[in-house]
Amino acid sequence: MLTTDGTVTELLSLYCGEPIVARKLGEAFDSAAHGGQQVRVLHRTVLLCTAAGEPCLYAQSHFMFDRFPEAIQRDLLGTTMPIGLLWRRERLEMHREIIERKRETDPAVAALLGVAAQADLLCRTYRIVHHGETLGTITEKFAASVVR
Numbered sequence: 001m002l003t004t005d006g007t008v009t010e011l012l013s014l015y016c017g018e019p020i021v022a023r024k025l026g027e028a029f030d031s032a033a034h035g036g037q038q039v040r041v042l043h044r045t046v047l048l049c050t051a052a053g054e055p056c057l058y059a060q061s062h063f064m065f066d067r068f069p070e071a072i073q074r075d076l077l078g079t080t081m082p083i084g085l086l087w088r089r090e091r092l093e094m095h096r097e098i099i100e101r102k103r104e105t106d107p108a109v110a111a112l113l114g115v116a117a118q119a120d121l122l123c124r125t126y127r128i129v130h131h132g133e134t135l136g137t138i139t140e141k142f143a144a145s146v147v148r
Contacts (some may be wrong), residue, residue, distance in 0.1 A: 005048070020056065022046040022082045025112070040065045040138075045125070047112055048082055056142060058109045063128075063136035068092075083138075094130040109141050120144040 025045040031038045042065040048057040061083065065073060072086050087094065101124045107117035121141045128135040 019051045020048050021051060021080045024051050024060075027077070027087075034064065039067075042076065042120065044076070051063075055075070055113050058112055058141045059138055061136055061138040064134065067133060067135050068109045075109060092130060093129040094128055094135065097129055098124060100125045103144065104141075106141065110143070113141075113143050115143045115145060 003055065015052050020059060027048060030041055030043070032041050033039075041111040042063045044061045046059050046061075047055045049055050049061060063076070065076075068076070069090055069092065070143060072090055072092070072103060075081055075086050076083065081089075100121075103120050104123055105118050106121055109121060110119050113121075114117075120143070122144050123141045124147075125137060125139040127137050
């Protein structure tokens with residue numbers, strides 16, 4: 001899962017044998033300078049969970065909100081559909097550029113994932129690029145013990 005350039009939502013669904021939903025932990029807007037202009041940035045934190053509620057993956061994202069089509073903007077704020085499935089539904093052509101892969105401990109995220117505080121977490125951060133423009137970044141973390 002650390003090396004795929006596809007959506008982990010589909011991989012998790014196949015692995016778990018059931019649909020995956022996003023449980024929002026938080027979201028907030030602010031603005032940032034980008035290319036000499038102020039842009040709205042959506043900061044979003046979710047847990048990807050099985051339909052039964054079992055947490056699988058923690059994700060923290062930072063999106064340049066106005067660069068998304070209106071349907072994705074609306075559904076990012078109003079649904080629990082994972083972002084990868086929104087992109088697929090809208091046929092948004094993009095690629096993921098992996099910036100970092102690492103192993104770490106993070107007691108707060110471990111608690112959300114239901115594993116021991118000092119459990120190894122596998123992490124990756126990637127940039128989302130659409131027509132040469134960055135749409136945002138996503139950092140994903142999951143328990144190393146999940147990979148069998």
